[in-house]
Amino acid sequence: MKKTLLAAIICFNLALTFGQVSPFEYEKQTGYKGKNIPDLTYIEDSYSFLVLGDFGRVGNYYQQDVARELGHATVALDAEFIVSVGDNFYPNGVASTTDFHWISSFETIYTDPSLYMDWYVALGNHDYRGNVQAQIDYTNISRRWNMPARYYSKTFEVNDDEKMLLIVMDTNPYIDGYYEDPEKYRDIAEQDTAKQTQWLIEQLGTTDPQVKWKVVIGHHPLYSGGKRKDSEDTKLFEQKFAGLFDQYRVDAYICGHEHDLQIIKPQGRFTTQFLSGAASEVRASGNREGTIFAAAEPGFMAFSIVDGKILVQTVRANETGAKVLHKYELTK
Numbered sequence: 592m593k594k595t596l597l598a599a600i601i602c603f604n605l606a607l608t609f610g611q612v613s614p615f616e617y618e619k620q621t622g623y624k625g626k627n628i629p630d631l632t633y634i635e636d637s638y639s640f641l642v643l644g645d646f647g648r649v650g651n652y653y654q655q656d657v658a659r660e661l662g663h664a665t666v667a668l669d670a671e672f673i674v675s676v677g678d679n680f681y682p683n684g685v686a687s688t689t690d691f692h693w694i695s696s697f698e699t700i701y702t703d704p705s706l707y708m709d710w711y712v713a714l715g716n717h718d719y720r721g722n723v724q725a726q727i728d729y730t731n732i733s734r735r736w737n738m739p740a741r742y743y744s745k746t747f748e749v750n751d752d753e754k755m756l757l758i759v760m761d762t763n764p765y766i767d768g769y770y771e772d773p774e775k776y777r778d779i780a781e782q783d784t785a786k787q788t789q790w791l792i793e794q795l796g797t798t799d800p801q802v803k804w805k806v807v808i809g810h811h812p813l814y815s816g817g818k819r820k821d822s823e824d825t826k827l828f829e830q831k832f833a834g835l836f837d838q839y840r841v842d843a844y845i846c847g848h849e850h851d852l853q854i855i856k857p858q859g860r861f862t863t864q865f866l867s868g869a870a871s872e873v874r875a876s877g878n879r880e881g882t883i884f885a886a887a888e889p890g891f892m893a894f895s896i897v898d899g900k901i902l903v904q905t906v907r908a909n910e911t912g913a914k915v916l917h918k919y920e921l922t923k
């Protein structure tokens with residue numbers, strides 16, 4: 592009897608060691624106190640990251656609910672990193688690296704142990720209303736905050752022979768309407784869009800044969816069925832970049848700005864847009880040509896790469912818990 596029990600314990604420990612249980616089950620056995628998201632799909636050997644946007648509201652609105660479930664999802668998927676698509680601090684960015692917003696809207700909100708990993712952060716229009724350089728400089732203070740410049744890129748090894756190129760744009764200088772109010776959008780007129788565009792083209796034109804996936808992060812959407820569906824700024828942004836992304840075979844453009852959750856791929860386009868801007872405040876959403884999914888719900892998106900595919904799961908997160916609202920697959 593004792594030998595049978597001992598054998599069972601050894602087998603269980605081996606299962607934990609060699610990944611025969613899910614990441615969440617493993618963490619629960621080691622003392623993790625968080626909850627699982629039952630309908631969130633974990634794929635063994637996948638490479639995962641999570642995306643949220645428009646979050647910094649001192650824990651108000653749905654921010655704390657989304658933060659809690661973001662932590663649960665990070666554990667459940669064994670995620671590698673987190674992406675923020677901008678509007679990190681409302682309403683007027685931060686004043687400095689010691690602004691209390693860092694504590695009240697970031698450090699004391701995203702407290703699940705799993706969230707102490709790399710965050711790759713983009714700038715939103717509300718961030719431009721404060722001190723952008725302070726958000727860049729916080730990279731040297733925080734272990735997890737990564738914004739080495741207003742725009743930057745990083746290549747991730749998905750597996751031994753497959754890489755993902757992640758490009759983080761600063762989309763704010765491309766929004767023509769912002770130049771009409773330079774006092775509101777500080778430093779906007781000083782940005783060199785021609786230089787950034789040339790840099791973007793050079794990045795997208797990589798000759799590395801192992802780069803199988805190209806993902807671009809930006810704050811502003813190419814398309815929307817929500818509040819800014821007919822906005823002139825949105826239409827002009829589409830004109831500037833939709834064709835370029837198609838030309839360079841960008842697999843996913845991930846953005847926010849609209850406070851909802853949307854997936855859009857217009858007819859004839861190569862690039863699919865994923866809009867995840869519902870990490871605190873939520874606004875009404877809607878459809879347009881090419882809409883695959885839209886929901887006026889708080890939450891985030893999870894991306895898992897495996898076997899030439901990306902599984903994208905859209906997760907609602909509110910006071911009652913989390914639920915996967917939609918699953919979508921990008922295939923090479």
